[in-house]
Amino acid sequence: MTLEEFSAGEQKTERMDKEVGDALEEVLSKALSQRTITVGVYEAAKLLNVDPDNVVLCLLAADEDDDRDVALQIHFTLIQAFCCENDINILRVSNPGRLAKLLLLETDTSPGASEGAEQPPDLHCVLVTNPHSSQWKDPALSQLICFCRESRYMDQWVPVINLPER
Numbered sequence: 001m002t003l004e005e006f007s008a009g010e011q012k013t014e015r016m017d018k019e020v021g022d023a024l025e026e027v028l029s030k031a032l033s034q035r036t037i038t039v040g041v042y043e044a045a046k047l048l049n050v051d052p053d054n055v056v057l058c059l060l061a062a063d064e065d066d067d068r069d070v071a072l073q074i075h076f077t078l079i080q081a082f083c084c085e086n087d088i089n090i091l092r093v094s095n096p097g098r099l100a101k102l103l104l105l106e107t108d109t110s111p112g113a114s115e116g117a118e119q120p121p122d123l124h125c126v127l128v129t130n131p132h133s134s135q136w137k138d139p140a141l142s143q144l145i146c147f148c149r150e151s152r153y154m155d156q157w158v159p160v161i162n163l164p165e166r
Contacts, residue, residue, distance in 0.1 A: 020147050021163050024091070026140035027057065027128060028102050036129045039103065040122040041075050047127055048079070052086045057128040057144060060158070061093040072124060079125060080158055089148035090158050096123045098163040 031037045038047045048055060060076050067073070083090045093099050100123055151159035 020144065021161055023140040023143040023147075024059075024093075024161060024163065025102055027138070027144060028126075030138065030140070031128045032103065037103070038127040038129065039125075041072075041079070041125045042122075044079065044125040044127045045075075047129070048082055048086075048088075051129075052082070052088065054129045055083075055086075055088050055127050056130040056141065058083045058088050058090045059093050059099070059126040059128075060090065061096040061099050061123050061126065063094065063096055066096075066124065075124070084157065089145055091144070091148065092158050092160040094160055094162045095165075098165060099123050099126070102163070 028037070038044050044058070058079065060079065062072065062076070080090055082088075100121075103123070103126070148159065151157070
C-alpha cells in the first residue's frame, strides 16, 4: 500500500466518522425532544427487560479510566449480549463528556457549586426508544442503523464513535 492510498483511506474513515457522529447527534437531539431516551446502566437494564422491542439504539459510553472498571465492563458485556440477541443496534461512544453536553446533562463543577449537589447522571448506557413507527423513516437513524449493520458485516459488533468537541 502506498502512502497516498493509506492517506486516502484515512481521510475516508475520518469523513465517515464525522458523518456518523453528526447522525448520532441528530438522533439524540430528536430523541431528547421526544423524550425517548433512557440514561443509566440500571435504568437501561430495566427497560431492556420490560420492552426490548421498542429500543432502536444502545450507546455504551466510556473513557480510558472506565476501561479499568471491572464492574462496568461486566455490565457492558451483559448489555451487549442482550442487544445482540434482540437485534438492537449498539454503538460505543469514546467520550462521555461530549455525550453529556449533547444530552444537556452537564453537571456544575465550578467551585461555587453546592457540596450537597446531586451526583452526575450515569451516562455509561443510553437507550433510544422508538415510540412511533414514523421514526424509522428518520434519515439520521437510518444512517446509524446502516453503519451498525455494515460494521457487523466486518465482524465489528460494537463499533466505536468518537464524538468530536465543537
